[in-house]
Amino acid sequence: MSDLAVKCAENLEKIRLKKPLIHNITNLVVTNFTANVLLAAGASPVMAHAENEVEEMVGYAGALVLNIGTLTDAVVESMLKAGRRASDLGTPIVLDPVGAGATRMRTGAARKILAETRVSIVRGNASEILSLQDEGSKSKGVDSLHSVSEAEESAMALAGELGTVLAITGPVDFVTDGVRVIRVRNGHSLMPVVTGTGCAATAIIGAFAAVDPDLLSAAATGLAYFGLAGEKAGQNAEGPGSFMISLLDALYQLTAYDLKAECRLSLE
Amino acid sequence: MSDLAVKCAENLEKIRLKKPLIHNITNLVVTNFTANVLLAAGASPVMAHAENEVEEMVGYAGALVLNIGTLTDAVVESMLKAGRRASDLGTPIVLDPVGAGATRMRTGAARKILAETRVSIVRGNASEILSLQDEGSKSKGVDSLHSVSEAEESAMALAGELGTVLAITGPVDFVTDGVRVIRVRNGHSLMPVVTGTGCAATAIIGAFAAVDPDLLSAAATGLAYFGLAGEKAGQNAEGPGSFMISLLDALYQLTAYDLKAECRLSLE
């Protein structure tokens, strides 16, 4: 039992006790699944994206989760409004830069959110995360990387430049604040076969950030809890459909005891 | 077997026979789940929110369901257009004021819909329902209430003022037209852990209102059917994921016989 596994268990218990409101401005693909994942964990999700209510809504929230998966210009404006207000209030902001690097609109929107709000944590795959560096960045772009270790060095440099925690998810998750690194070894191979598992992991990180002021720990313990739920779901799943449903059940059923025993987090 | 349980069974049989078209202008979180719930019950859902087709679409509908869960100004306009046309046609309108009382935009939109269209039934939790009274209302706001019985008195007064049926859902549902009261004692504790169960209940009320001209009875019997499906779903559910799926199965499987035997409705 590692200290981080104990922290993970404590964070989950705090979420279930406090039921923090998590304000999501997210994409149309995962809206329902994200809300269900947060409810299963014990948090209180609210999805609100209208320009004329996001500032009021974020005032009640324990964390703001921004996900650019199905952007429009109007949604970007709402994200910036909500993000600026969250920054003023000191409310953690978690960004999921879905598809950054794939189209100019997405890369531009992600960078603008990073520039104009105080983002606490970014979660994505390696390609999305490394697309966030601007032209003058000293870190290397994803196309120029030759190995996982180069990507990790680049991510550490970028985390330092941006002043945020970066969480790169994959078979082993890599979480860094630019100085410290935590690796998370929970997860299941069916996760990428269900749409929105990455986005849902980001929302779970939001819930953990609402109760854990150490943002590196919040990101890593959130991913470990979510990954462990995936492992449980995978035990009896017959494919991605039953896996998705069992994942919601597992998020609800997992106990602090389970997390202490089975979360595999290592600080380097 | 109560008269109301018999009415509930008759209403469900009418829905399965007539397959009424239920026109939903609803929120982005529950669009899919709402459509599936209506299909499982035997109704014909249509989701259409474009300003330039809602008036035409509502002309084919047996009921119009308006849900303000992820409002934008454009959607409010569409709701008002569809609602005015439904009012002219005498088509029942069911309103779900999601989050009314939480932000000014939501409270304002819900009150505007009530003022400008002929809403038949409103379903929400106590806080949402009691936020609908305007400044001059003689009923008390939710913050000033000290007990469930005060909330119920306030809801009865408000139903009379608005000229609608109000359905407040919770462990026991309270349905009133200002004069009569029906309590519904069906449901399951996992319902609030699945997003959109309240919204889905509202849509089911829409289907019942399409076949039952007594709006108090339509609201109460719709809630009893939905709550009983929740009880069935809860018998073998391992968490909110399997509960949500079993709820769809139960809505489809329940028979008129089941409703007569197990719906717990009491008129006071």
Add this chain to the structure above:
Amino acid sequence: MSDLAVKCAENLEKIRLKKPLIHNITNLVVTNFTANVLLAAGASPVMAHAENEVEEMVGYAGALVLNIGTLTDAVVESMLKAGRRASDLGTPIVLDPVGAGATRMRTGAARKILAETRVSIVRGNASEILSLQDEGSKSKGVDSLHSVSEAEESAMALAGELGTVLAITGPVDFVTDGVRVIRVRNGHSLMPVVTGTGCAATAIIGAFAAVDPDLLSAAATGLAYFGLAGEKAGQNAEGPGSFMISLLDALYQLTAYDLKAECRLSLE
């Protein structure tokens, strides 16, 4: 084992090998389910509808799927932009004219997409498909038809006029390019009780069109695979909820061997 069943198996194996990107501009009801269906089949879905990124996104795609189920004017503009670019690139376009014939907006949008882009395949029910003929069409409207065989003759004439493959789904699917006809006899009676199964079938056709240049064969083999998955799902389903989940599992589990043995396709 028919030649077409072998082709169906080969197409599925190509999808799983190449993982073609399928760009969907689809409706709010089925966004999540469509993405999950494509992932379960082995394709790579992307949902992107913003006017300022669809042209860039469709450049990466193996097929473009347009679905008008919850249209707005802005979405129609994005569909036309993406469709014109796909036409220039020679990328297959698959259109699902949800509700065409029901409202003027939908009929008009479907016809405009057909007029301004090079649509490869249209999938819908008989009423939707036959509403696509314009005033001068020699084929007959759905209201004037007296039999299935008249509808089929009309569809063949329309396919020739439009220069597209038309796939009319029902208990037996009818697929024609105006000259050839393939009938598909796979499917399950619970399919119409789950929202979005038609839309998901359209997306699967998109994935098959990304790997099979014979568009008639792509449409028919896609429907056979999807229908067979429905049969498998129906074997143990207790209602539409468990059916929907088992359908995702079956799409994932079905092997080339299964398709060769059990797909029922006949060329006439």
